[in-house]
Amino acid sequence: MFPGHSRLLLGLVFSLLALFVPTGARGQESAYFVTYDHYLEEPGNLEIEYFSTFGAQHGGNDFHAFWIELEYGATAWWTTEFYLDGQTTFNDSTLLTGFRWENRFRPLKREHFINPVIYVEYAKLNGADKIMKEVEGHDVASDFAEPNSLLRRETKHELEFKLLLSSTYKGWNFAENTLAAKNLSNQPWEFGYALGASRPLQLAASSKRCNLCLQNFVAGLEMYGGLGDRHSFGLRDTSQYLAPVAAWNLPSGWTLRVSPGFGLNDNSHGFLLRWGLSYEISGFGEMVGRLFGRAR
Amino acid sequence: MKVCVVALCISGALVAWSAVSGQDNRDASKRAKNSVYSEIENAPEKARAKRNPFEQNADAVSAGKILFEQHCAECHGETALGGKKAPSLRAVEVQGANPGAIFWILTNGVVRRGMPVWSKLPEPQRWQLVTYIKSLGIVPSETADSAPKKP
Numbered sequence: 001m002f003p004g005h006s007r008l009l010l011g012l013v014f015s016l017l018a019l020f021v022p023t024g025a026r027g028q029e030s031a032y033f034v035t036y037d038h039y040l041e042e043p044g045n046l047e048i049e050y051f052s053t054f055g056a057q058h059g060g061n062d063f064h065a066f067w068i069e070l071e072y073g074a075t076a077w078w079t080t081e082f083y084l085d086g087q088t089t090f091n092d093s094t095l096l097t098g099f100r101w102e103n104r105f106r107p108l109k110r111e112h113f114i115n116p117v118i119y120v121e122y123a124k125l126n127g128a129d130k131i132m133k134e135v136e137g138h139d140v141a142s143d144f145a146e147p148n149s150l151l152r153r154e155t156k157h158e159l160e161f162k163l164l165l166s167s168t169y170k171g172w173n174f175a176e177n178t179l180a181a182k183n184l185s186n187q188p189w190e191f192g193y194a195l196g197a198s199r200p201l202q203l204a205a206s207s208k209r210c211n212l213c214l215q216n217f218v219a220g221l222e223m224y225g226g227l228g229d230r231h232s233f234g235l236r237d238t239s240q241y242l243a244p245v246a247a248w249n250l251p252s253g254w255t256l257r258v259s260p261g262f263g264l265n266d267n268s269h270g271f272l273l274r275w276g277l278s279y280e281i282s283g284f285g286e287m288v289g290r291l292f293g294r295a296r
Numbered sequence: 297m298k299v300c301v302v303a304l305c306i307s308g309a310l311v312a313w314s315a316v317s318g319q320d321n322r323d324a325s326k327r328a329k330n331s332v333y334s335e336i337e338n339a340p341e342k343a344r345a346k347r348n349p350f351e352q353n354a355d356a357v358s359a360g361k362i363l364f365e366q367h368c369a370e371c372h373g374e375t376a377l378g379g380k381k382a383p384s385l386r387a388v389e390v391q392g393a394n395p396g397a398i399f400w401i402l403t404n405g406v407v408r409r410g411m412p413v414w415s416k417l418p419e420p421q422r423w424q425l426v427t428y429i430k431s432l433g434i435v436p437s438e439t440a441d442s443a444p445k446k447p
């Protein structure tokens with residue numbers, strides 16, 4: 001009847017089916033949105049991710065911020081990621097807000113009770129960036145109340161360093177991140193933190209192939225916020241959040257994540273709803289290698 | 297915009313470099329196979345002495361097989377006879393090793409040689425993997441190298 005609509009419907013059905021068809025080698029993704037654990041991408045694998053944050057705004061328009069992330073396991077001790085950020089502010093406009101290039105390095109060869117990872121990021125963003133991938137310095141909810149046309153005038157060239165500490169004990173992951181960020185436009189160092197704890201709902205794997213087995217679900221909690229800047233370190237005039245997190249790792253390589261977040265003080269957004277969808281392509285490095293003419 | 301293009305180019309170059317150098321590593325991996333297995337010898341005595349809670353458990357073998365296909369087969373091959381990136385797990389060095397030593401390798405990875413840390417899998421799943429790997433039996437290295445891979 002409506003050939004265009006039928007094709008669209010067919011496409012949607014096939015896309016949904018693809019979520020449940022097992023393929024290739026897959027990692028086990030964490031449930032966190034802001035916190036990092038110490039696990040890096042498997043070497044040669046590329047993960048394509050889409051994340052979205054809906055935020056309720058006091059004294060302004062609510063927003064929907066989103067980012068696309070390409071995460072590549074360069075080696076077993078180095079993961080590199082590229083992000084493109086954007087946002088829609090309701091009753092205002094939609095715009096791309098910048099990009100980030102992030103690298104994580106694992107300095108130690110073996111697992112320890114606490115495992116460190118060094119994180120280095122360069123970001124070129126404008127003031128309208130609202131993805132809140134981390135909260136730092138004196139970032140507060142009222143920063144987002146201005147219209148996009150004003151916010152986008154501010155440009156940030158930012159270097160960000162994080163120390164990621166993470167432990168795994170009896171199936172639980174505990175992660176503690178501290179961050180120091182420097183806007184290269186002569187701004188003071190800003191600080192922040194993120195803490196997370198998560199656990200799969202079942203530790204042993206089922207002997208049958210299944211999408212809905214409890215072992216495929218991870219649930220947890222994360223807390224994150226700013227810690228002021230070099231001149232005024234501490235919790236004063238910062239925003240703080242607490243957010244339950246959940247992830248569903250499908251054997252087909254897809255991961256769905258969701259996290260409702262709640263502001264813990266008057267400087268925070270009252271409510272944030274985050275969700276994300278990611279897909280891991282194994283052997284991506286080999287495919288690129290073949291493009292460069294290397295024999296199999 | 298220029299910075300964006302430069303960053304994209306750098307990322308692309310890094311990805312290409314790591315892919316190409318990964319190929320070199322794979323060529324080298326055959327030459328260094330014995331030293332790859334020697335990592336098992338580095339397992340501490342305490343780790344070797346650990347008992348596999350799923351030993352002789354048929355369900356654990358089935359579960360381990362599924363986990364192997366999801367996480368390990370890409371590098372070690374569908375039949376664990378070794379792939380382009382990683383050695384055979386059916387060699388005497390692996391099949392003759394204590395389950396605890398294999399568990400230790402899974403937990404710690406061999407990060408400098410490309411094997412990631414698998415402690416992200418909960419402990420029972422790592423033991424299920426060990427149970428499956430040990431159930432496969434020995435295929436001597438020479439045979440493993442020339443064995444045809446499943447399509």
